[in-house]
Amino acid sequence: MTRDLVKKIIPRSVLIFRVNLLALLSVVKLAMRDVFVYVKYAQVLNKDLTVANIEASLIANCHSIERGLSLSNVRLRFGGANIDRIIQLLNIRLNMVNDKCDHIHRMAIGVLDAYINYHETKGVSLPELILKTRELSGPCAGAPVVNSGTKRILKSDWTVSQSSDFGVFARNRFSIRNFSSIPVENEVLYKAINLAQRAPSVCNRQSSRVYIVYGCALDKILAIHNGIRGFEQHIHKILVVTSEVQSFFGATERHQPFIDGGIFLMSLVYALQYYSVGTCTINWAVDIARDKQLKMSLGLPDSQEIIAMIVVGNVPDEFNVACSERLDTNEIIKTIN
Numbered sequence: 001m002t003r004d005l006v007k008k009i010i011p012r013s014v015l016i017f018r019v020n021l022l023a024l025l026s027v028v029k030l031a032m033r034d035v036f037v038y039v040k041y042a043q044v045l046n047k048d049l050t051v052a053n054i055e056a057s058l059i060a061n062c063h064s065i066e067r068g069l070s071l072s073n074v075r076l077r078f079g080g081a082n083i084d085r086i087i088q089l090l091n092i093r094l095n096m097v098n099d100k101c102d103h104i105h106r107m108a109i110g111v112l113d114a115y116i117n118y119h120e121t122k123g124v125s126l127p128e129l130i131l132k133t134r135e136l137s138g139p140c141a142g143a144p145v146v147n148s149g150t151k152r153i154l155k156s157d158w159t160v161s162q163s164s165d166f167g168v169f170a171r172n173r174f175s176i177r178n179f180s181s182i183p184v185e186n187e188v189l190y191k192a193i194n195l196a197q198r199a200p201s202v203c204n205r206q207s208s209r210v211y212i213v214y215g216c217a218l219d220k221i222l223a224i225h226n227g228i229r230g231f232e233q234h235i236h237k238i239l240v241v242t243s244e245v246q247s248f249f250g251a252t253e254r255h256q257p258f259i260d261g262g263i264f265l266m267s268l269v270y271a272l273q274y275y276s277v278g279t280c281t282i283n284w285a286v287d288i289a290r291d292k293q294l295k296m297s298l299g300l301p302d303s304q305e306i307i308a309m310i311v312v313g314n315v316p317d318e319f320n321v322a323c324s325e326r327l328d329t330n331e332i333i334k335t336i337n
């Protein structure tokens with residue numbers, strides 16, 4: 001009754017304005033919460049680092065070294081700043097954790113050893129680094145060694161894994177940064193994208209889109225992307241995975257483009273591997289200006305968020321990949337009942 005009366009008295013445009021204002025406020029409220037949580041916990045501001053912050057930095061720096069060692073052209077003494085940071089973080093972390101020889105510590109020591117060993121095979125001795133690594137690995141005498149550095153993969157083994165069970169298939173998925181000179185046919189990419197569409201999506205709204213970028217358009221990505229450094233010479237095609245924001249409703253779905261897009265992207269990575277296409281997912285974590293620049297140069301609509309990109313290529317007969325050791329599974333599980 002009262003509602004009907006209000007509707008009669010207040011003009012429709014005012015009612016719509018009110019509804020829109022409330023919706024806008026709820027987006028702003030949630031966006032402010034996002035800012036608060038991110039600034040408080042992620043490494044944005046200069047602050048005292050938590051163990052979790054330190055471990056993330058340690059793993060990222062170790063990754064830079066393993067990634068560098070896996071490239072087809074390894075620069076001698078590359079990543080000096082990463083090596084210094086690994087040593088610094090290991091020392092800080094030793095003062096914060098009880099187990100001085102846990103999995104992460106051994107993983108990082110393994111990366112330093114892999115770096116030293118690589119240089120030794122090239123006739124370059126790194127005495128100062130050897131000394132520091134020995135000091136840090138002291139508490140780990142006799143402890144199991146963690147696989148670190150790089151591993152050599154034979155295309156024949158990698159291809160066989162595609163017709164194996166999912167366990168073997170998934171354990172043979174690697175980010176590959178070394179491709180043959182023969183580009184992947186678009187036909188194969190279409191088949192993989194079709195298979196990837198089996199990915200779940202919120203209410204089956206299927207917001208994901210894929211742009212196959214090659215030729216002159218590819219140069220626009222290569223010119224500005226910082227995640228392909230060291231293997232750009234092997235890249236013939238890149239898939240840009242986006243999510244259509246127009247598919248989503250209301251404030252609470254603001255992250256959904258990235259969730260649906262991320263799930264689709266993983267499905268695509270596996271689908272590509274199924275069709276024997278090597279992949280390396282590359283980030284699109286950029287500022288507004290760079291995002292606009294790329295969208296304009298590729299003609300991508302502003303209504304789509306770029307989730308990430310996937311470098312795709314045929315794999316050579318043999319190639320190196322980074323070991324990219326995973327955390328101890330027990331560390332990432334908590335049972336709640």
Ligand SMILES: Cc1cc2nc3c(=O)[nH]c(=O)nc-3n(C[C@H](O)[C@H](O)[C@H](O)COP(=O)(O)O)c2cc1C
Nearest residue numbers: 063067173174175226227228280281282283308324
């Ligand atoms: C969202 C995302 C962004 C990534 N960005 C890059 C990148 O810019 N450059 C790169 O070489 N690798 C990139 N990677 C690959 C990761 O380094 C790789 O997945 C990780 O080290 C684990 O190794 P694996 O994929 O071989 O198992 C990215 C991966 C993801 C999921």
